[in-house]
Amino acid sequence: MGRVEFLNANAAIAEAALIAGCGFYAGYPITPSSEIPERLSRIMPEKGVPFIMLEDEIASINACVGAAASGVKAMTASSGPGISLKQEAFGEACIMEVPIVVVNAMRGGPSTGLPTRPSQADIMQAKWGTHGDHPVIALAPCNAQEVVFETIRAFNLAEKFRQPVYLLIDGLLTHLHAKVYLPDPEEVEIIDRDQPTVEPEEYYPFDYNYEIPPLAKWWTEDGKSYRFHISSLNHDKTGFPTVVPKYVQWQEKRLQNKILNHIDEIEKFEYYKMDDADVCIVAYGSTAESARVAVDEAREEGLKVGMFRPITIWPLAEKQLKELGDRVKSIIVAELNLGQYLLEVERVIAGKIPIYSVLQAAGVPIRPNQILEKVKNPEKDVEICLSDEEVKSFGGGE
Amino acid sequence: MAVNYANYLRMEKMPLYWCPGCGDGIVLRAYIEAIDELGWDKNDCAMVSGIGCAARVTGYVDFHTLHTLHGRAIPTAVGVKMSHPDKHVFVFGGDGDIVHIGGNHFLHACRRNVDITVVLINNWIYGMTGGQHSCTTPSSAKASTAPRGSYEPTIDVCQTAIGAGASFVARGFAGDPIHLKKYIKEGLAHHGFSLIDVFSPCPVNFGRRNKLGDPVKLMEFMKNTLVSQAKAKRMSEEELEGKFVTGILHVDDKKPELTDSYKELVNKSQDSSDYWAKYVKGTLTDKDKYSITREELKGLYPYDVETPLKEWKKI
């Protein structure tokens, strides 16, 4: 049986990573993600698991790629500027097909932005932050409890699909303590990367016969040694650079398809009070908890409002969003940015029903009454909602 | 006994990528001879490189190999070494790769004294990308981005490494493969961070622009910038101006190695009886912690205890 603790999402991630079998952490401190390495520095040495704070975010993610390529599960965490620094190596993990988990405690931006304030402005960065065509998996849990499960799922998806996975959280989650249940590893599904069925001499790290070729551990438990090459350049089945168009395109397409062909396995979402809803609020991450309250309050007033909450942000829950277009009369997208997930909703709905939005990039959470207001007055812009007291507490000038 | 080079190379990947007259092949050969003399099993060897001509070495050696990002071989190797402290981990790379773009990682790997052997093929130029000037390009030498000669000072990588805390530092020369092999061998055998800075000619992208396109001429030119340690001792500071000293320049056998230090920390943590040690072992008492039963937790917003697990398992 697992145990119950009072944790913020950062500590929950640290604990969950070890449940998932994380065997390596490298990081660089940045608000609001620092409690992850702080907690891990307390519990990883006791478990004999390597933990290191490196010289920057670039080094940290690259060290994760090295550790993960050699056979262990690896994680790094950062925020804003640090996530920007990690982009090149995130792409490297995509092309090398090395499973790593990258936690992004989103904060405002661009640049140094709003270190201590919540934001959801890295939705598009998660998808397009690194260059080139590549698939992405990004998960956005909405509370500390779900953070535990989604952290485990992030590791599982990374291992299963040989793919770097983003866990998107924000300063609201990371600094809000909650009671969470930490399961024992036996209580949850833990996935380890597939291992080759062939002997080292016959092994290819990018074998053309597989949709997702097994990534051999360099040194297996039964004493075998798989020696092979992986290049960050486009490569052939041996992992050696190639510019042969046939092989390059094959690789690029397979990278996309290994995710696209398994969308149903990766998608995760919640419908909240959607059975008879006319209006659907689309919200994710911490904002979804405000939306949940807004739905409840709307229902009390007799308004038929529900929520669709994607937990898997990428790949997009396209099928589910499309269905919403047939199911409800209008959609309200609420997110802590100036309209990123909104773009995707608009693309998928393609004008079929009206789409409204509550967009806020002010460093303060969207409150339930802001969403409720939008439900009642969809054409009207929603203002930032703060009491005079609160405004004063922020200090500074006008 | 003659070295069986094929045992260490991926022969199916031949011919080598490098230009005729390039020093990279000489360095690779010296390196393989050093490994062979040490009798190391290639199954225990891992090599990481970044991007550049020199970084192509990982494609040819029959080890566990990663050809990573420009400048990032060292941190990648740190990840490998931390996860497998009992294995041999090496980095091969160029001056641009390791010292220029990867300079910060290089400094901190020296400081941490992580047991990785770095062979730096220092050809004074960005070879692969067409001869742009690097941090090692001699002042006033020409490069594709310095048609009138570089206006920047150059760097003595060995002095930098010593200053940053590396525990083994040597400088060799592709034109002197016998000594080079010795330095590499000692660097490999050294327990701690070792750097072997190897001056190596790039006739194509450094030489030709500096009227040294003939590989032999470039070798001669490079040789004239080098002085042995013994000779350097007899030279005045003025005479040493612009010269680079070859040999094993620095060895420190006392500095703790990084993965050893981590092992020590692990042992200390596991033996300890402080809060976190008890926490991890699951031996915290009620007095140590705030406890709550499963029953009490049921019905807590927004989930009870079992629901999330059940819901989550549905996928």
Ligand SMILES: Cc1ncc(C[n+]2csc(CCOP(=O)(O)OP(=O)(O)O)c2C)c(N)n1
């Ligand atoms: C982030 C990044 N910047 C630039 C490049 C382009 N690039 C590739 S190799 C190289 C220089 C290599 O020089 P060096 O490390 O000295 O190796 P050499 O080719 O001389 O052996 C550069 C600038 C790159 N691949 N990645």
Ligand code: SF4
């Ligand atoms: S460009 Fe220079 S460093 Fe690169 S292979 Fe040719 S000679 Fe060697």
Ligand SMILES: [Mg+2]
């Ligand atoms: Mg160079």
